[in-house]
C-alpha cells in the first residue's frame with residue numbers, strides 16, 4: 001500500500017525515488033503515449049506539452065539555421081524523443097540528453113544521432129559554458145529537491161547569451177487531484193504550500209515517488225536569481241478538436257485552466 005503526504009525529503013531520496021519510479025513506469029509510459037513520443041520512429045517527436053505545441057512550428061529553441069553547429073543539452077530527456085527529433089532536424093547540431101532512469105533511456109534505441117547518458121540533474125556532469133542551448137520537456141525540474149540550485153547549475157553550463165527553455169506542469173494544477181475528469185476540478189490543497197508530494201511504501205517506509213511544487217512566482221524568482229532573463233512565459237490553451245486525455249490533461253480541464261507552463265529564458 002502507498003501512503004501519500006506533503007512534506008520534505010533529502011536530495012538523495014528525491015533522486016533514488018525518481019530513478020526507481022521512472023524505471024518501473026517506462027514501458028507503460030511509452031505504451032500510453034505512442035504518437036506523442038513518436039515511438040515508431042528512431043527520430044522521435046518534439047511536442048513541448050500535451051497541448052501539442054510542436055518545435056517544428058514554435059521554434060522556441062531557434063531556427064535550424066541558428067542551431068546548426070551548436071551544442072544543445074536536454075535535461076531529464078527520458079527516451080529522448082525531443083533530443084532525437086532535434087538531432088535529426090538540425091544535422092549540424094551536437095545534441096546531448098541525459099536522464100536518471102536507464103529504463104527510460106533504453107526506449108531511445110540506438111538508431112539516432114543524439115548523445116545520451118545516464119546522470120542526475122542534482123549533480124550536472126558538464127563543464128562551465130559547455131552549451132549554447134539547454135532545454136527540458138517535463139524533465140527533471142520538478143523531480144529534484146532543490147530546483148533553485150538546478151537553475152544555477154544550468155546557468156553555469158550555459159554560455160552567456162545562451163537560451164534555456166523548459167516546460168512543466170502548470171503550477172496551478174498542484175491544487176487539484178491528478179484526474180482528467182470532474183474529480184480534477186475541485187481544489188484540495190493550497191497553491192501556496194511548497195512542501196513536496198511524497199509517496200511512501202506503507203510497509204517499508206521507502207519513498208517511491210517524490211515531486212516538488214513551486215508557485216509561478218517562485219519559479220520565475222529561481223530563474224532570475226540564477227542570472228536568467230525571462231523572455232516569455234507560455235500558457236497554451238487546450239487545442240480545439242483534441243478530444244483525448246493525456247494523463248491528467250483533458251478537454252474538460254483544458255477549457256477552464258492551463259495545464260502546462262513553458263518558460264523561455266536567456267542567460
Ligand SMILES: C[S@@+](CC[C@H](N)C(=O)[O-])C[C@H]1O[C@@H](n2cnc3c(N)ncnc32)[C@H](O)[C@@H]1O
Nearest residue numbers: 018022076077078099100101120121139140143
Ligand atoms: C515526465 S518524464 C519526461 C521525459 C521526456 N522529457 C518526455 O517528454 O518524454 C520525466 C523524466 O524526468 C526524469 N528525471 C526525474 N528526476 C531526474 C533527475 N534527478 N535527473 C535526471 N532526470 C530525472 C525521469 O527519469 C523521466 O524520464
